[in-house]
Amino acid sequence: MPEEAPEQAENGRKWVPPKILSCRKSLCKQGLRYPPGYSDAIQWLGMCCRRMVGCSHANSRAVGNRVACLRCKGAITARGEYITGDVKSILGLLWDRDVVAFYGDPAWEARMPQPAEALPWTQRFSETERTTTLTITTTAAGNWPSRPVMARLPNRLDKVRIIEGGQFKPVVTDNFILVPLAGEFQAGETIRIVFEGIRRLPDHDGLKQAEAVLKDLPADAVPGLRYALGRAGANRSELVTSLAAVGATNDPGECNAKQKAMAFLITHMPKSDLRSLRSQFLIDHVDGAWLARTKAPWRAEISDGLFLDGILPCACLDEQRDAWRQDFQKRFAQRAWQQASAGEAACWLNRTIFKELNVSYHPTKRPKPNQNASESIAAGFASCTGLSILLVDACRACGIPARIAGIPAWKVANTDGKGQHGGNHNWVEIYHDGSWHCLGASEDSPLDKTWFLARVQEASDAGQWQHSIYATTWQNTGLTFPMVWNLPNTTVSAKNVTADYLRRIETAAQTTTEEQ
Numbered sequence: 001m002p003e004e005a006p007e008q009a010e011n012g013r014k015w016v017p018p019k020i021l022s023c024r025k026s027l028c029k030q031g032l033r034y035p036p037g038y039s040d041a042i043q044w045l046g047m048c049c050r051r052m053v054g055c056s057h058a059n060s061r062a063v064g065n066r067v068a069c070l071r072c073k074g075a076i077t078a079r080g081e082y083i084t085g086d087v088k089s090i091l092g093l094l095w096d097r098d099v100v101a102f103y104g105d106p107a108w109e110a111r112m113p114q115p116a117e118a119l120p121w122t123q124r125f126s127e128t129e130r131t132t133t134l135t136i137t138t139t140a141a142g143n144w145p146s147r148p149v150m151a152r153l154p155n156r157l158d159k160v161r162i163i164e165g166g167q168f169k170p171v172v173t174d175n176f177i178l179v180p181l182a183g184e185f186q187a188g189e190t191i192r193i194v195f196e197g198i199r200r201l202p203d204h205d206g207l208k209q210a211e212a213v214l215k216d217l218p219a220d221a222v223p224g225l226r227y228a229l230g231r232a233g234a235n236r237s238e239l240v241t242s243l244a245a246v247g248a249t250n251d252p253g254e255c256n257a258k259q260k261a262m263a264f265l266i267t268h269m270p271k272s273d274l275r276s277l278r279s280q281f282l283i284d285h286v287d288g289a290w291l292a293r294t295k296a297p298w299r300a301e302i303s304d305g306l307f308l309d310g311i312l313p314c315a316c317l318d319e320q321r322d323a324w325r326q327d328f329q330k331r332f333a334q335r336a337w338q339q340a341s342a343g344e345a346a347c348w349l350n351r352t353i354f355k356e357l358n359v360s361y362h363p364t365k366r367p368k369p370n371q372n373a374s375e376s377i378a379a380g381f382a383s384c385t386g387l388s389i390l391l392v393d394a395c396r397a398c399g400i401p402a403r404i405a406g407i408p409a410w411k412v413a414n415t416d417g418k419g420q421h422g423g424n425h426n427w428v429e430i431y432h433d434g435s436w437h438c439l440g441a442s443e444d445s446p447l448d449k450t451w452f453l454a455r456v457q458e459a460s461d462a463g464q465w466q467h468s469i470y471a472t473t474w475q476n477t478g479l480t481f482p483m484v485w486n487l488p489n490t491t492v493s494a495k496n497v498t499a500d501y502l503r504r505i506e507t508a509a510q511t512t513t514e515e516q
Helices: 038-051 207-214 219-231 233-246 252-268 279-295 304-311 325-336 342-357 373-379 384-397 453-459 498-515
Strands: 061-063 066-069 074-077 082-084 121-127 131-138 149-152 157-164 176-179 190-199 402-407 425-432 435-439 470-473 493-496
Touching (some): 121 149, 176 190, 233 279, 373 384
Antiparallel strands (some): 157 190
16 A cells, blocks of 8 residues: 555546545535545545545445545545555455354354374473463374464463563464474473463353363253253353252262253243252252152153253243242142042142132133243233243142143134134143043043044135144254244244044044944
8 A cells, every 4th residue: 555645546547645635526626635634534525535545437336434436446535644455455345355254153163174093293282370281292203384373371361471482483362372383303302482471261150160160061961951051041040050059969870860860951041040040949949840751650661851941941831931840849749649640630630739729710811821830820821821830830749741732723613622713722631541641621531531522624724824733842852842922032942742642542542433
């Protein structure tokens, strides 16, 4: 870039000196003295951009810190300098050649490719309270590469000062070191770089504590959990505390199971939960879920997957989070465990809890559709969704795998128990005897004998999302449970189980025919 502007632009047009840029337009008859301020120059350009670079082309324009004309291949910078040359160089900020951005899953780790053969040297860091040392030791004879030896620092540093090894001319930034070595080397040579600095980014948000906990977890659980902790913001330390606390038990089997459960719960919870749920809330839920699994008479039928997805979750949909588990265990667990099976216990709970808690269905008297257990108990009324949340919570508290199922809109009208509407409906599914079974909340009926099951075939359509049947899951499936009261909310994962219901109806029809 020349310090003084040339007499003419490349195309032979007369160049207008930048100190005083006169304009023929009536808006700026007295001209603009340049540069009084870059913003003024841009404002002037809007009035008379053609004269800014001494040409009459209409495509003269402001880009970044320059005012340029593409056809003249000339530009005036914010410092009043005139430059010519390649168009991309003139419009520099349009072509960012210095930054590469990766878009995708933050849990994915991008690394430089490993060499085909092991490097003929090793490099390791050691730290004291004051200093950091990089030791490079050659393991075989060879030649130093054309690029510097590089390593990431164990901790970010500020105000770095080289103490030893300055003759190798190392470059130490806040988070990595470059050592430009050259020539041949023999096996057994050692190079030491010792430096000191002020550590940056103190561990205010639990990052180091998180890594200390993660190292004790199964390797396959770490990437997802690390991603979840990264999204937790200021609440990260609460989640890390809960992970560490459930692992503090003398029974190794219980310790591992609870840590696995807590990791699953945190990994798959919505972002709003990651940033709000406190450690004691999570610890109580995991402890209660583990108690229910180990005490339920049907515990042999509960696999790890069923426990994690059907008993452990602390919520069903988007309801306000609530500490329901221990309360429901005290109220109902001992009596539920006297039943012969998980299915019979679920039916007993369905006949019992709504009477004892004094909660009934009402489409308008309930305060909101997605009430949690405490809200429904306080109101005395609930929608089908609120009743289902209450029953799922009670089942999970007693060690019965349970989940919400529902349809956003029946395909035909007049399909509820009283023939009053054809809108949405939600109900409960519980796992019993090797499969999932449906149960209408607050209905005194056996499993798979609900009023709506007979209408599923004509009232649902697997090809249309609004007429499909969904079941909730705590795991991310890529499919959202449609909550008609809050359709934009996509935080509740789901499975499309329409085909399961149609197959169940077909099987029941065949059985009836055979019996006749």
